[in-house]
Amino acid sequence: MQALFLIGEQRSGSNVLRLMLANSHEIAAPHPPHILQRIDPIVPVHQILDADQFDQMVEFVCRMVETNPVPWLNTTLHRNDVKNRCRERHVIAIYGAVMDIYAQSNNTRKWMCKSMQNIRWAKPLNNYFKTNKYIYLHRDGRDVALSFTKAVIGEKHVYFIAQQWAELQRICLDARSSLPTDRFFTISYQELTEETESTLRNLCAFLHIEFRPEMMNFYESQEAKNTAVASSLWENVNKPIMHQNFNKFLKELTEEQVRIIESVAGNELDELGYQRVFVKKGEEMKFTPEQIAAFKEENDQMKRHQVEKTDPEDARKRKIQEQVLTELKDAVKKWSLTEVKVAP
DSSP, rough: EEEEEEEOOSSSSHHHHHHHHHHHTTOOOOOOOOHHHHHEEEEEETBOHHHHHHHHHHHHHHHHHHTSSSSTTTTTOOOOHHHHOSSSSHHHHHHHHHHHHHHHHOOOSEEEOEEEGGGGGGGHHHHHHHSEEEEEEEOOOHHHHHHHHHHHOOOOOOHHHHHHHHHHHHHHHHHHHSSOGGGGGEEHHHHHHHHHHHHHHHHHHHHHHHOGGGGGGGGSHHHHHHHHHGGGGGTTSSSSOOOOOOOTTTHHOHHHHHHHHHHHHHHHHHTOOOOOSSOTTTOOOOOOHHHOOOHHHHHHHHHHHHHSSSSHHHHHHHHHHHHHHHHHHHTTTSSSOHHHOOOO
């Protein structure tokens, strides 16, 4: 199996691209339970576990998949099968095993994970998977910030959204500079939505798969329908590409919000070719601890308000998966993780 990682930041068209590639029928691309991102704060995902810890972790990872808001198609996870596919006893190996099973269950030899923050673990991923490739999908950080202010997940104040966006873009850009061109492919959201066919053809050539016209009709697939009904986050993926869906921040963000984003993430906007509107390079605003504290208070208040507005069914689905992580935290409290080897 070949592992492919879609990286960048959420609210950048990643589900659309995932569904397009899944509709090639040569790449298995399930909706991600964000295994590495969610488990690493509890147990480092490249930490070697003892036999009992490993068995428990297999169970927890499988349950994360099984409680995912968007069910995985045609896939049953037998725990012994998962364990037998692991070459090492750590979470990355378990993650690779369940992705391999998904690909095999859907008759492909390649799989793609769209958990965008996986780039944070590029070194251990490269060491374990060896031939893995990255698809870097980026979108203007100001439009990303606007999208997050409306979403049921994530930060809500543009200062914190811009911080995370800039950090992730920097990690991606650094990875691009260190990997050969045959393992790293860059796409902008605007290219994906405005030059869709030519962009997909170039991506297919990079992935060594055949371009198929049905990739353009991703919204008709069963996976798209399953995704669209799972949460308001993804309600548009069962519709055709939304054209002219960029530079919305010019109308919907205030000048002050744009100035904050351009001050926090200006270098990354520049490097990715996004023109600044208000803040010239070298003239970025500096924020005092008092200002940042005020931003945090506003951010927390907006997040609480968003929780109150969240659809109860959407919240219920998320809580089921969150309960698995709560149980994992309780289990790990009983583990002895001192002086345990970490995979390179």
